[in-house]
Amino acid sequence: MxxxxxxxxxxxxxxxxxxxxxxxxxxxxxxxxxxxxxxxxxxxxxxxxxxxxxxxxxxxxxxxxxxxxxxxxxxxxxxxxxxxxxxxxxxxxxxxxxxxxxxxxxxxxxxxxxxxxxxxxxxxSIEVFVEVTRLESDVIETFCERVNESETVFGLSAEANDGWAYAPSVIEETDVLLFFSTRERALSCRVEEWDNYHVIELPLDLFIAAWLPNMSEDGLLCGLDWPSDLKGMEYDPETVLEAIEEAE
Missing domain, CATH: 3.40.1580.10 (SMI1/KNR4-like)
Structure with a gap:
């Protein structure tokens, strides 16, 4: 090839x-x-x-x-x-x-x-590895640029002031918490059993200082800007933290 x-x-x-x-x-x-x-x-x-x-x-x-x-x-x-x-x-x-x-x-x-x-x-194959790596890089770079600009991370929750939407990981035996770079992207995932979920705003500094470190300790993963089919790239919290800091 x-x-x-x-x-x-x-x-x-x-x-x-x-x-x-x-x-x-x-x-x-x-x-x-x-x-x-x-x-x-x-x-x-x-x-x-x-x-x-x-x-x-x-x-x-x-x-x-x-x-x-x-x-x-x-x-x-x-x-x-x-x-x-x-x-x-x-x-x-x-x-x-x-x-x-x-x-x-x-x-x-x-x-x-x-x-x-x-x-x-x-x-x-190497070709598949390169393509997946490129997609991962594109998603995380865009996410970091947007949240650094707005200083806000968005999420979904069944309760107005408690909880956070998550999905099972397809690569590890753990859960993936979903984070969005814009309100519109979060709203696009309010489908089927999530159609009544609330959009939650999380200050970026709190996301960096507390959420990502705690998720890393708990072995959880980050799903960034997933589409409405709730399938997307999964990232280690430390990788997301490093990418946000590099994009500042």
Whole structure:
């Protein structure tokens, strides 16, 4: 599968290093004992070092630019790092977690969470991972811009002055509290069993100082600007907090 323009734009170039030839990529694959996902092979043939969201993809070592490529793909997969067996990492979030694939299925993408030593399947392919990451970034950036401007977060509740609308998470065994960047977006979700719900306003400073930290402690997730079908992106409260602060 060729790297399409939309995917290429989502994979932000980190340096202006030259691309790699197919022969160079195949040499790295031989060293690691596994073929890379097709989309990643194609990406390396366009750019040699890039990032997607919070994930920084390892480059292929280039002796001409050693200071920019020393932390390369082969080095990232050295045995002493303690990665799961048959797992090949291709990117890191800088916090010790790794993004990669299994040698038995090079297309499916997993995250290795280093603190729990667990592998989590996150996408059927690099292409899907890039698209989902781009959508997540678009939603959270727009949400943060709006709430920073209005200094207000909106929600829904069955009671006028108590409670908060939530939905079960589809990715974890927890609940997702729904937050909206405008009153209109909150009103659009007053459908079916929620048609009599009240719109609630929450000051942004309280949302930042109390709600997000408490949600993080309780293991709850944030649903930002979900549409009326009540299906949308789910975010860790700490991620939302960081994004709001960065958007200020």
């Amino acid at each position: 060729l790297l399409n323009d939309e995917m290429s734009n989502a994979m932000r170039i980190e340096t202006n290093l030259p691309e790699f030839t197919l022969e160079t990529i195949e040499a790295v694959e031989k060293e690691l004992g596994s073929r890379f996902p097709n989309e990643l092979r194609e990406a390396w043939r366009h750019d040699s070092k890039f990032e997607v969201g919070e994930w920084f993809f390892y480059p292929i070592k280039d002796e001409r630019f050693f200071n920019k490529t020393w932390d390369d793909t082969i080095r990232a997969n050295r045995d002493e790092r303690g990665l799961p067996e048959h797992f090949i990492t291709v990117a890191t979030n800088g916090s010790g977690d790794e993004l990669g694939f299994l040698t038995s299925d090079v297309e499916t993408i997993y995250v290795w969470w280093h603190e729990t030593d667990e592998l989590e399947r996150v996408a059927d």
